[in-house]
Structure formats: structure tokens, C-alpha cells
Amino acid sequence: MKTPPVPEDREATAAGLLLGAARHSAGRTTAVFLCSAASAAASLALPAVLGRTLDLLLRRSPDADPWLLACAALIVAEVLLDASVALLGGTTSARSAAWLRTRGVGRLLAAWPGHATRFPPGDVAVRLTANATEASTAPVSAATLGASLLAPVGAVVALFLIDPWTAATFLAGLPLLVLVLRAFARGSSDSVASYQRVQADIATRLVEALAGARTIAAAGTEARDRDRILAPLPELAAQGGRMWRIHGAAVARSGVLMPLLTVAVLAVGGIRLASGDMSVGELLAASRYAALAAGVGTAAGLLGSLIRSRSAARRAAELMALPAMTYGARTLPPEGRGTLELRAVSVRREDRAVLAGVDLTIPGGTSVAVVGRSGAGKSTLAAVAGRLTEPDGGAVLLDGIPLGALRRDELRREVGHAFERPVLFGATLGEALAGSSPMSGERVRAAARAASADAFVRLLPQGYETPPHAAPLSGGELQRLGLARAFARAGRLLVLDDATSSLDTVTEHQVERALARDVQQGTRLIVAHRLSSAARCDLVVWLEEGRVRATGPHQELWRSPEYRALFAPPEAAEPPAPDLPSAAAPPTEPSGHVAVPGPTEAEAADR
Numbered sequence: 141m142k143t144p145p146v147p148e149d150r151e152a153t154a155a156g157l158l159l160g161a162a163r164h165s166a167g168r169t170t171a172v173f174l175c176s177a178a179s180a181a182a183s184l185a186l187p188a189v190l191g192r193t194l195d196l197l198l199r200r201s202p203d204a205d206p207w208l209l210a211c212a213a214l215i216v217a218e219v220l221l222d223a224s225v226a227l228l229g230g231t232t233s234a235r236s237a238a239w240l241r242t243r244g245v246g247r248l249l250a251a252w253p254g255h256a257t258r259f260p261p262g263d264v265a266v267r268l269t270a271n272a273t274e275a276s277t278a279p280v281s282a283a284t285l286g287a288s289l290l291a292p293v294g295a296v297v298a299l300f301l302i303d304p305w306t307a308a309t310f311l312a313g314l315p316l317l318v319l320v321l322r323a324f325a326r327g328s329s330d331s332v333a334s335y336q337r338v339q340a341d342i343a344t345r346l347v348e349a350l351a352g353a354r355t356i357a358a359a360g361t362e363a364r365d366r367d368r369i370l371a372p373l374p375e376l377a378a379q380g381g382r383m384w385r386i387h388g389a390a391v392a393r394s395g396v397l398m399p400l401l402t403v404a405v406l407a408v409g410g411i412r413l414a415s416g417d418m419s420v421g422e423l424l425a426a427s428r429y430a431a432l433a434a435g436v437g438t439a440a441g442l443l444g445s446l447i448r449s450r451s452a453a454r455r456a457a458e459l460m461a462l463p464a465m466t467y468g469a470r471t472l473p474p475e476g477r478g479t480l481e482l483r484a485v486s487v488r489r490e491d492r493a494v495l496a497g498v499d500l501t502i503p504g505g506t507s508v509a510v511v512g513r514s515g516a517g518k519s520t521l522a523a524v525a526g527r528l529t530e531p532d533g534g535a536v537l538l539d540g541i542p543l544g545a546l547r548r549d550e551l552r553r554e555v556g557h558a559f560e561r562p563v564l565f566g567a568t569l570g571e572a573l574a575g576s577s578p579m580s581g582e583r584v585r586a587a588a589r590a591a592s593a594d595a596f597v598r599l600l601p602q603g604y605e606t607p608p609h610a611a612p613l614s615g616g617e618l619q620r621l622g623l624a625r626a627f628a629r630a631g632r633l634l635v636l637d638d639a640t641s642s643l644d645t646v647t648e649h650q651v652e653r654a655l656a657r658d659v660q661q662g663t664r665l666i667v668a669h670r671l672s673s674a675a676r677c678d679l680v681v682w683l684e685e686g687r688v689r690a691t692g693p694h695q696e697l698w699r700s701p702e703y704r705a706l707f708a709p710p711e712a713a714e715p716p717a718p719d720l721p722s723a724a725a726p727p728t729e730p731s732g733h734v735a736v737p738g739p740t741e742a743e744a745a746d747r
């Protein structure tokens with residue numbers, strides 16, 4: 141039977157996510173429940189059949205034979221059903237885990253990059269592996285728990301039917317069990333959540349250390365960083381110990397309580413046998429039913445599993461709560477040339493205005509350098525212009541259409557990006573440059589030539605067939621591949637966020653010339669620290685503390701000593717005397733650059 145899907149926003153809660161997983165595997169989970177229930181029914185029927193068989197055997201009745209066969213059939217059925225539950229349960233949980241991971245990864249990648257990168261990679265890995273696995277067992281645990289209660293409930297009913305006194309004796313002890321299980325559920329939730337949090341903390345530290353392996357080796361701090369990564373271990377041990385102590389205490393208490401209740405039922409049954417109110421067979425059946433009813437004590441194990449699943453689901457659901465990037469349904473006017481407009485754009489980060497009321501109009505086909513001191517908001521502006529982040533106020537329009545109203549394919553086809561430290565995805569370099577769109581090898585190579593990447597790629601033994609991880613790339617070569625990827629898909633707007641910072645000035649010049657000559661013409665927004673880059677652009681946007689300080693051609697802005705100071709080494713940053721002609725004349729060749737580390741692709745996404 142097809143079940144309706146859980147709405148996506150409901151999946152952002154642990155209950156909604158678990159419901160979604162249960163619905164996804166509804167057929168198999170129902171089969172687990174039915175097999176568990178049938179096994180419980182077989183175990184319930186067995187004592188009655190055994191008791192009846194014993195009475196018939198004691199009477200040497202010829203009718204005992206079919207009853208003996210029924211006993212054997214019930215035992216075989218129980219074994220087979222239990223085996224089916226184990227097999228089905230395992231595969232059902234595996235399917236639920238796959239579903240949870242697919243949803244989680246999908247949500248993560250569909251979210252605004254800045255939101256997604258707030259979860260450290262190690263933490264995300266734990267949420268999508270260990271936590272997803274634990275959460276995935278919930279449907280099967282719930283089905284098994286539900287079915288496992290059928291046997292004790294049925295056993296108490298059977299006790300009533302055999303002799304109400306035996307049933308009343310058993311029920312008298314049940315409130316104590318409820319208290320034990322309640323205390324267990326409360327204590328466990330807390331310690332399980334803390335355990336999972338500390339687990340993720342260690343993973344986060346480990347992944348950070350791997351990313352900074354060179355820094356650790358260079359500083360010779362291996363021992364200190366090992367201790368730092370493993371610092372939460374004592375807390376993990378404490379939370380783990382607490383978790384299993386609570387579990388152990390619940391199992392021990394119910395383990396004492398349940399046999400006591402069984403003995404009490406037997407004692408009452410013995411008295412009833414002595415008074416002639418019960419047969420020997422009925423006493424045998426009552427003792428077996430008492431043991432079955434005592435099985436309610438094992439609920440602690442399944443309850444513990446459900447509590448761990450719920451806590452893990454809560455962590456996985458936090459990924460589902462990430463706000464997804466939204467797109468519209470509009471396309472760009474065909475005659476547009478890539479005019480970019482920012483109207484009163486503001487971006488806030490941690491209660492601070494990173495961009496404040498930025499108004500800009502960049503005519504189509506213009507190359508624009510965005511300059512300013514470190515932290516001025518250049519990368520944030522680049523991210524807003526390419527809609528890698530949504531402004532908190534104002535609007536960004538391309539050829540008169542708000543970026544948010546554009547169709548996804550239209551937006552990503554017409555707006556390209558290159559970053560300071562690009563990440564290459566794909567089985568081969570050729571694939572990594574082509575990206576997701578089908579593209580001829582010649583177009584990829586032309587883009588690589590424009591980015592001065594073709595020559596070194598062809599020198600690799602496998603050329604464009606080299607897997608990215610097997611290509612020995614310098615920072616500058618990697619940047620050129622990132623540029624080639626952007627050039628190959630160049631549309632109306634190309635955003636280069638410090639994407640040439642690792643190139644030597646000669647190569648940078650070559651790339652810029654090829655960009656102007658060989659790459660499809662459109663608007664270029666270039667975050668630049670080098671004087672030469674700013675000088676070669678048609679227009680410069682000078683940002684200062686999140687605001688546009690000035691816009692204009694480089695030659696015009698060069699008249700300002702403060703503008704010149706952006707590109708000058710510190711000792712020359714003092715405003716020069718107004719009568720110094722050399723300072724006022726805009727140099728055409730690079731005279732220096734402010735060496736500021738720019739963002740990685742991931743960092744750029746975090747604007």
C-alpha cells in the first residue's frame with residue numbers, strides 16, 4: 141500500500157523524521173510487526189497446548205497424539221518467525237538508514253551554503269553515519285516493542301482464564317515495573333543525548349586536525365593536538381558509563397521483580413492446586429504464562445533502543461531544518477547583457493552589518509574590480525551578486541530580474557563563480573571542468589587554454605583523464621582549473637572571488653587577457669587585491685566597512701591617497717604629499733599587492 145509522504149518541514153523534528161522513515165519502510169515494518177506478533181501468538185498458545193497435552197498424557201488418552209504434534213508445530217513456527225524478524229528487521233533498518241542519509245545529504249546540499257557550513261564537517265559526518273544508523277532502528281524497535289507486549293498482555297489474559305487469582309497476583313506487582321521503566325526512560329534520554337553530542341565533538345576536532353595536518357606538522361604539535369582531539373574522551377566515558385549504569389539498573393530491578401512475580405504466581409497456583417481448584421496441567425500452563433507475562437521486563441532493552449533512536453533522530457533532523465535555497469520560475473530577457481543592480485543590499489552576520497545599504501548598477505559587459513581592506517565585505521558582495529547568499533535586505537537584479545525569481549537552471553547557467561581555493565568534483569579533471577552540464581571536450585580544453593591550465597594538464601600522464609585527487613597541483617594550478625571551470629560555463633555574469641591570488645603576475649595578466657578575448661562576453665565582478673587587476677577593469681567598486689566608499693575608473697580613484705594606500709606596502713601607506721607626481725600617476729604595471737588570505741570555496745559559501 142502506498143502511504144502519503146511526510147511533509148518536508150515536518151521532517152525537521154525527530155518525530156516527523158522517524159515517521160517519514162517508518163512510512164518509507166511501512167511494508168517491511170508491518171511484516172516485522174506481523175511476524176513478531178505471530179511469534180508472540182505461538183509462544184502464547186504453546187503453554188495452553190502443552191498443559192492440555194500433559195493432562196491427556198497423564199490420563200493415557202489416545203487423543204494426546206495430535207496435541208503433541210501441535211506442540212512441535214508451534215515450537216518450529218516460533219523459531220522460524222523469530223528468524224524472519226531478525227532478517228527482516230536488519231534489512232528494514234538498513235533501508236531506513238539509507239533513506240535518512242539520502243534525505244540528510246539532499247537537504248544539506250540544497251541549503252544555503254552559509255547555513256550548511258555552520259555544521260562542522262566532523263559533526264555532519266556523525267549525524268549522517270552513526271546517528272542515522274541509530275535513528276534507523278526506530279521503526280523496527282517500535283514494531284518489535286509493540287508485538288513483544290502482546291505476549292505478556294495475552295499471558296495475563298490467559299492467567300485470568302485459568303485462574304483469576306494467579307492473574308491478580310501478577311498484576312499487583314506491575315506498578316513497580318512501570319516506575320522502574322519510567323525512571324529508566326527519563327535518565328537515559330539525558331545521558332544518550334550528551335553521549336551523542338560528545339561523540340560529534342571528537343569527530344569535529346579530528347576532521348579539523350586532518351584539515352590542518354600541515355600546520356600541526358610544521359608547528360610540531362602532534363602530541364598537543366592528539367590530546368586536544370581526545371580531550372572530551374573522559375566526558376564520553378562518563379556519559380557512556382552513566383547510560384549503561386541506568387540501563388543496568390533498570391534491567392537488574394526488572395530482573396529481580398519479574399522472577400519474584402513468577403514465584404508468587406506459582407505459590408498462589410500451588411495453593412489453588414492443593415484446594416482442587418486447578419489441575420496439574422493448568423498449573424503447568426499458569427507457570428509458563430507467568431514466565432511469558434514476566435517478559436514485559438525485557439521491554440527495558442527495546443525502550444532503551446527507542447530512546448537512543450529518538451535522540452539520534454533529533455540530531456539528524458537538525459540537518460533537515462536547514463533553510464533550503466529557493467528559486468523562482470522566471471527566465472532572463474533574451475536581449476540582456478548582464479546588467480547587475482544591487483538596491484539597498486544589506487547583509488548581517490552575528491548582529492553586525494557586513495554590507496549596509498549597498499546601491500550599485502553595473503552595466504552589462506563591464507568588468508568591475510571590487511577592492512577594499514580585508515574584512516570590508518568584498519567576498520560577501522560577490523556571494524550576494526551570485527546568489528550564494530540571500531541578502532537580509534534589499535534586492536539584487538540581473539537584467540532587471542530579481543535573482544531570487546530566476547529558475548535554478550537559468551541562474552546557474554548565467555552566473556558563474558571561481559574561488560580562491562576551488563574544490564574539484566568529478567572522476568577526471570575533464571569531468572570536473574565540465575561540471576554537471578554536458579560539454580564537448582573541445583570547449584573544456586578551450587576554457588582550460590584561456591585559464592592557462594591546458595599546458596600543465598596535458599603534461600600529466602593521463603591528461604584530462606587524470607582523477608583530481610591524483611593530480612599533483614600547486615595552489616596556482618588549482619586556481620587556474622577553478623577559473624577554467626568557470627570560463628567553460630561563462631554566462632552573463634562571472635564572479636571571480638580572489639580567484640587569481642596565487643597566480644604570478646605574468647600568468648595573471650595572460651588569464652585576464654584571455655578572459656577578455658576568448659571567453660563569452662558578459663559582466664565580470666572581480667574581487668581583487670592587486671593593483672594590476674583593478675587597473676585593468678573598466679570600473680572599480682571601493683568598499684569600506686560594508687559600504688560603497690566610491691565607484692569609478694581606477695585612474696579616477698587613484699587620485700585619492702586613501703585609495704592608493706589600499707595597494708601600497710605599509711610604509712608607503714601614509715598619505716603622500718599632494719605635490720608628489722609619482723604617487724598620483726596610476727601605474728600600469730603591478731607595483732605590489734596586499735597579501736591577504738582569501739576564502740576557501742567553503743568559507744566563501746559562509747558569507
Ligand SMILES: Nc1ncnc2c1ncn2[C@@H]1O[C@H](COP(=O)(O)OP(=O)(O)OP(=O)(O)O)[C@@H](O)[C@H]1O
Pocket residue numbers: 254489490494512513514515516517518519520521736737738739746747
Ligand atoms: N559567516 C559569518 N559570520 C560572521 N561574520 C562573518 C561571516 N562571514 C563574513 N563575516 C564577516 O564579515 C566581514 C566581511 O567579510 P568578507 O569576507 O566579505 O570580507 P572581505 O572584504 O572579502 O575580506 P578579505 O579581503 O579578507 O577576504 C568580515 O569582518 C567577516 O569577519
